[in-house]
Amino acid sequence: MNVSRRTVLAVAAGGLLTGCSGPAKPAPAAPTATDSPSSSATRSPAPSAPPAGPTRAEIVARYGKHAPTSWGLTVPGALSRLPAGGKTAALTFDACGGKGGNGYDEALIEFLRRRSVPATLFINSRWIDENPSVFKELAADPLFEIGNHGTRHLPLSVSGRSAYRIPGTRNAGEVFDEVSGNRAKLTGLLGHPPRFFRSGTAYCDDVAARIVTDLGERFASFDVNSDGGATFTPAQVHQAMQDVRPGSVVIGHMNHPHGGTARGMSGAVPQLLDKGYAFVRLSDAVKA
DSSP states (O other), X not given: OOHHHHHHHHHSTTHHHXXXXXXXXXXXXXXXXXXXXXXXXXXXXXXSSOOSSOOHHHHHHHHTTOOOXXXXXXXXXXBOBOOSOSSEEEEEEEEOOSTTOOOOOHHHHHHHHHTTOOEEEEEOHHXXXXXXXXHHHHHHOTTEEEEEOOSSOOOBOSSOOEETTEEOOOSHHHHHHHHHHHHHHHHHHHSSOOSEXXXXXXXXXXXXXXXXXXXXXXXXXXXXXXXXXXXXXXHHHHHHGGGOOTTBEEEEESSOTTSXXXXXXXXXXXXXXXXXXXEEOHHHHOOO
C-alpha cells in the first residue's frame, strides 16, 4: 500500500464514509423479490428476467458455512491494479447515493469529456433512483462504463463486519442481495449486466469476493485514493494523483460537486497525459 493511500485510510478514516453515505445506521432488512415496488431498490425498470447465474439459495448453500480469512481493501480475487503492460491507468468514480450522497459532479464529467478521458463509474441503486436522466446520459456515453456499486451501499461481508461505522452485510444471502439487486437494475437499464462490482466503502472479505465472482462480476478495489471520499481539496487531489503508477486503479467520487475532485483532476490528469499515460475503462484492460 502506498504512503498516500495508507495516510488517507488511517488518518482520514471518515473519508469514504463522507463521500459515500450519510450517518451510520443499523442495516435494514435486505431487499427481496417480495419487497414493495416502491422501494428504492426496485423503482427503476427491472429486466424481464434476472441476469444468469446462481440463485440466492444456491449461494447460501455454497457459502453459508464458509468463514472468511481476510478483510479489507486487498483481498484475494479483488482487482486493485491493472494487468501489466505500458503506462496505463484506470480512473474510477463512485456515485453512492443516500442522504448527502445524491449529488452529481457535472464539472468532473465534462472535464473527462473535453479531454476524452475514459472512466469506470460505479453507481449505487439509490443514486440511480435520484438521478434517472443523468444516469441515462452517462450510460449512453461510450467514454464511460457503468459498474455496480451495490443496492444499499454496504461493506461486503459474510460475517457482519463494518467499515467506517457502516454495518456490512451479515451473511452470504445478504451479500447476494447487495450485489444482485443493483445488478438486476443495471441489467434492465443497460441491456447487459455490469462486469465490475465495488462495495460501499470498498471493503470486502474473501468469501464475499468469491460470491461476487460467482455472480458474474469482479470485485474492484484500487491502489490510489484520489479524493479521500470527496473530502480532499483540489491541491490534495492533485498531490494524491502523484502516486499514479503504470497499472494504477484510481478511486474518486462523482457525487459531491462541491468537493475538490473535479478541480484536482483537471490539474493532475493533463500532467499524466503529458507524461505518456493512457487512461482506460476497467473492461478495456481486464478481459476476463
